[in-house]
Amino acid sequence: MRMRSGHFVMADEGWPGCAKSLKGVILDMCGVLYDSGEGDGVAIPGSIEAVRRLKESDLQLRFCTNETQATREKFVAKLQRLGFDISASEVFPPxxxxxxxxxxxxxxxxxxxxxxxxxxxxxxxxxxxxxxxxxxxxxxxxxxxxxxxxxxxxxxxxxxxxxxxxxxxxxxxxxxxxxxxxxxxxxxxxxxxxxxxIGKPSPTFFQSVLNDMGLQSHEALMIGDDLLNDVGGAQHCGMKGVQVRTGKYRPSDERHPTVMADGTVDNLAQAVELILNQRRR
Amino acid sequence: MRMRSGHFVMADEGWPGCAKSLKGVILDMCGVLYDSGEGDGVAIPGSIEAVRRLKESDLQLRFCTNETQATREKFVAKLQRLGFDISASEVFPPxxxxxxxxxxxxxxxxxxxxxxxxxxxxxxxxxxxxxxxxxxxxxxxxxxxxxxxxxxxxxxxxxxxxxxxxxxxxxxxxxxxxxxxxxxxxxxxxxxxxxxxIGKPSPTFFQSVLNDMGLQSHEALMIGDDLLNDVGGAQHCGMKGVQVRTGKYRPSDERHPTVMADGTVDNLAQAVELILNQRRR
Structure with missing residues (x-):
């Protein structure tokens, strides 16, 4: 923001600067952690390690998904088979x-x-x-x-x-x-x-995840592959929203007429690397 | 229309008065002539006779349908089996x-x-x-x-x-x-x-039927069971639109917020009776 005096200040830290003051991260699942398909689908390279790194950090972590092809228990069991350290109580489906x-x-x-x-x-x-x-x-x-x-x-x-x-x-x-x-x-x-x-991008749905973490919206960041439902939905609730270039991401998302992600990263691994680097400074 | 002098005049004849100046009638087919279903479906009582009466009158007659489950030839053959005197050249499908x-x-x-x-x-x-x-x-x-x-x-x-x-x-x-x-x-x-x-309610589609009859829109009347696509579409082109209480008709159509039929009749037989009565006067 340019002040009247002519000095530049950072009024509202953008991405990835905002990571310093974060208290929690919410991850979309399909297209961020894994790609669905035959059998269990396949983990997206680097995502298993990225989830592990977030869990070892001081950030709270929740998973917010619109997955409705299986019960929460079966869905989480699939993710565990793929190698993710995730438990059912951390996962919010519709x-x-x-x-x-x-x-x-x-x-x-x-x-x-x-x-x-x-x-x-x-x-x-x-x-x-x-x-x-x-x-x-x-x-x-x-x-x-x-x-x-x-x-x-x-x-x-x-x-x-x-x-x-x-x-x-x-x-x-x-x-x-x-x-x-x-x-x-x-x-x-x-x-x-x-x-x-019911589900993303419903504000009620995002709010239930924030409530579970005991956080205000400005303290949390959403990472997803869906520009409208993950990024736009989170921003609408006052969170930051970052899009990954995996899953359903399409290059045209980066010039969408109404929704602009706070940041765009190649994948979850890169997002986590940037977040943790900021917090080390 | 109330004139400034205080006299009442009929500036634009409503239904069924408008029938006097009509030169052509366009009929929707499914829900007006017959109900589709198992096999050929069933003719709506009175419709076969109503089509015959229109054909015997001095009115031009065309059929305008959004039917797309069969070729025009097979579709017309079905109507003929049901007892209707209709030929392929009179029928306009999308x-x-x-x-x-x-x-x-x-x-x-x-x-x-x-x-x-x-x-x-x-x-x-x-x-x-x-x-x-x-x-x-x-x-x-x-x-x-x-x-x-x-x-x-x-x-x-x-x-x-x-x-x-x-x-x-x-x-x-x-x-x-x-x-x-x-x-x-x-x-x-x-x-x-x-x-x-392509099809009703596209103005281009209605216009092609009017062109085939060589008529202006105010000289033609559309009769259908679909308030929006038959009645509203025809009115949008400058024709009169009458709805029958057969086929997909629902009572709530008569209090629709944006489309009001020029007339509503129990069925095609009643519409034709009213039209021909007007023209006899």
């Missing part, structure tokens, strides 16, 4: 948040989600549904299944649609795949409604 | 219009359409596609097929998406079914683009 909302508002869902996520909803009353929840159902997004969800919604006097994220697409080892947000828009248009997003 | 646009702009499509429509595109170069066309693919709207269309679009420097209609849903004999517009919105969101609609 499904548990959705279940809390259902309970709070006495709603019974019709589920259009991946088969792998169904056990998460075992204890939830799904009879005579009065809302619809969609997740990243992938191949379960058949015409028949989408039509079924549509008919539930159009038959309700006050249709309520929850979307576990609003991502457009993600990268698997064999290419880009359409994400839940695309089907959310489809149902929004079909039923003339606006979905409630 | 696919032939789309093929004209492809030729005009030297585009090679990737097709996400119903198998039954594919023969319509037999003579079209589909190698190395530089645009995507989606129609009402119904059960062919699998996750895999939508993902494939997405990958073609996202791989193009200037992605072009044509949608054969933008309907939200239609009624088959066993219930409501999602229509192409829902998947158009999905791909628009995924690829950050705006589709070009």
């Amino acid at each position: 499904a548990p948040a959705a279940i809390a909302v259902l309970k709070d508002r006495s709603l019974r869902p019709h589920l259009l989600v991946h088969d792998g996520l169904l056990p998460e909803f075992d204890g939830v009353d799904k009879t005579n549904p009065n809302c619809v929840i969609i997740g990243d159902a992938a191949e379960y997004f058949s015409y028949q299944n989408l039509n079924e969800a549509f008919r539930v919604l159009i038959g309700l006097e006050k249709p309520v649609l929850f979307s576990l994220g609003q991502g457009k697409y993600y990268k698997e080892t064999d290419g880009l795949k359409l994400d839940v947000g695309v089907y959310m828009k489809a149902l929004e248009y079909a039923c003339d409604l606006k979905a409630e997003v | 696919a032939p219009a789309a093929i004209a646009v492809l030729k005009d702009r030297s585009l090679r499509p990737h097709l996400l359409v119903h198998d039954g429509l594919l023969p319509e595109f037999d003579g079209v170069d589909k190698t190395n596609p530089n645009c995507v066309i989606i129609g009402d693919a119904a059960e062919y709207f699998s996750y895999q097929n939508l993902n494939e269309a997405f990958r073609v679009l996202i791989g193009l420097e200037k992605p072009v998406l044509f949608s054969l209609g933008q309907g939200k849903y239609y009624k088959e004999t066993d219930g409501l079914k999602l229509d192409v517009g829902v998947y158009m919105k999905a791909l628009e969101y995924a690829c950050d683009l705006k589709a070009e609609v």
Whole structure:
């Protein structure tokens, strides 16, 4: 910021300078830690070590994901098999948040989600549904299944649609795949409604992670591969947001008309190296 | 319209008074003539006779449909089997219009359409596609097929998406079914683009039907079951638009916030009765 006196000062430390005053880091998972695909997918080079280094530092660390193809337990077990030192209590996915909302508002869902996520909803009353929840159902997004969800919604006097994220697409080892947000828009248009997003970039969702760390938003940094949902969502809550050039990153992200990352790095390993270097000074 | 002198005059005849000065009628097909479903579907009571009466009148008659599950020939043959006196040259569906646009702009499509429509595109170069066309693919709207269309679009420097209609849903004999517009919105969101609609309610499409009749828009009336695409689309072009209470009609259409039909009738038979009565006076 240029002061009137003509002196230059750093009014608000940018990236990576801001790392000095950080108290916590939140990491996106798919596209930052690993690329999904056949079997467990593959770890992104340097990410296993980067997570280990963050854990050894004085920073708090949480994982915030829109992953909805498996229960939290199975998802974390996969990450552990890939070599990551991560426990379930550190991971925040949308499904548990959705279940809390259902309970709070006495709603019974019709589920259009991946088969792998169904056990998460075992204890939830799904009879005579009065809302619809969609997740990243992938191949379960058949015409028949989408039509079924549509008919539930159009038959309700006050249709309520929850979307576990609003991502457009993600990268698997064999290419880009359409994400839940695309089907959310489809149902929004079909039923003339606006979905409630549970997961990133919902401020409520980010806030629940900050609450768990006991931090203010300006004390935390989000690192993700999704410019809108990770970086933009975190910035909207007052956090810093850094994008990695892995996962679904595309060069055009760096000239996006409305969202500008605080920093862009080649990968998580580089981000962690820069953060820890700043804090050593 | 109230004149300054205090006298009342009919400046612009409403429905059904406008029928006196009409020169042509355009009919939507599915939901007006018949309900689709198992096999050929079923004719809506009174519609076969209503079409016959219009043909015997001095009014010109055309059929304007967003039907894209079959070639025009097969589609018309189905209507004939149901008992309608209709020939292919009177029927305007989106696919032939789309093929004209492809030729005009030297585009090679990737097709996400119903198998039954594919023969319509037999003579079209589909190698190395530089645009995507989606129609009402119904059960062919699998996750895999939508993902494939997405990958073609996202791989193009200037992605072009044509949608054969933008309907939200239609009624088959066993219930409501999602229509192409829902998947158009999905791909628009995924690829950050705006589709070009070929078919109703595109003004170009309505105009081609008017041109074929050699009529001005104020000389023609559109009758359909879709408030937005039939009635609203026709009104946007300067035609009158009447909605039937058959097909996808829902009572809430009669209190729609932005589109108000010039008239609402129980079915096509009633509309034709009112039109011909007016013209006899």
